[in-house]
Amino acid sequence: MNQVNELKEEIMKSFEDVKTLEQLNNLKVEYLGKKGKITELNAMIKDLPNEEKKAFGKSVNEVRTLFNEKYEQELVRLEQDRINQKLESEKIDITLPATHIKRGSKHPMSLVIEEIEDLFVSMGYDVVSGPELESDEYCFERLNLPKGHPARDMQDSFFITDEYLLRTQTSSVQARYMMSQKEKGPIRIIVPGKTYRREDDATHAPQFSQIEGLVIDKKENNISLADLKGTLEVFARKMLGDNLDLRFRPSYFPFTEPSYEVDVTCFKCHGKGCNLCKQTGWIEVFAAGMVHPNVLRMNGYDPEVWGGFAFGPGWDRITMFRYGIPDIRLMYQNDIRFLQQFDRKDGE
């Protein structure tokens, strides 16, 4: 009996030192395992005289119950500790400020072309593109500018080989598009794209951009200069201001006849004269004209049957006018201080 009481005390003590689940398990083995201390006491019962068996058996049961109770208690405590520790180590501070994600903004030229494309698509045009590395054939010859033509001098070019160059004008896509039509039919396209010339100052960059326009239809549909004028008027008013007027000045381009340079009322001084329009009240925005019969013929359209107009404003130039940007180079330098000024939130 003494043995039993001692064991009870020992058990109480050993639980005091338990700090981990592993230690707790070891205790279980120590007391209730095959050769455990309680197991051994239990085994002694059968060898006792009958009159002692009952009492001894009872006290062994008490020890076992005591052990199991303590064991359960500790198990719950250690489990809880483990969970608390885990919670503590995985704690997320939801009051911390979020990581700042820098948001880009659209380039002013993208803002401008999105509006222009919307306008022309609403008038039934397709938006198409062509290669920037272009052949002499498409950039010049098929546009009525044969080799040696003096008008080539106006477009100082980056030739890559004798036959290939960085296109000097998006007009090359006029020829490409006409040629690509298997069954010749009406055409209504705009072609926004990059162009290249050997020039470099505040209003000219070696890489710049144009938006070509081409409309071709059957002669019987009477596409006339009036249609060209109406189209450019809508274009100019939408992009540069409601009350603008247009002025057509005769000019020369080999691929159009007649050809024009088209001015709009100065949107800064409204025609009074200022530094932007060099006191003339007008600003040149478009080059345009009626498609030359040679261009139609060379690209598979019979000039007896088909006719139309073309135009080619500078995309950079329109963007500069639209936003009052003083230097074309700003648009190609990727300076974040410049670009951020065009940050528009959705719906603005």
Ligand code: DAH
């Ligand atoms: N491609 C010409 C240039 O860069 C501009 C131009 C003139 C385009 C007349 C046209 C046009 O479509 O009809 O100088």
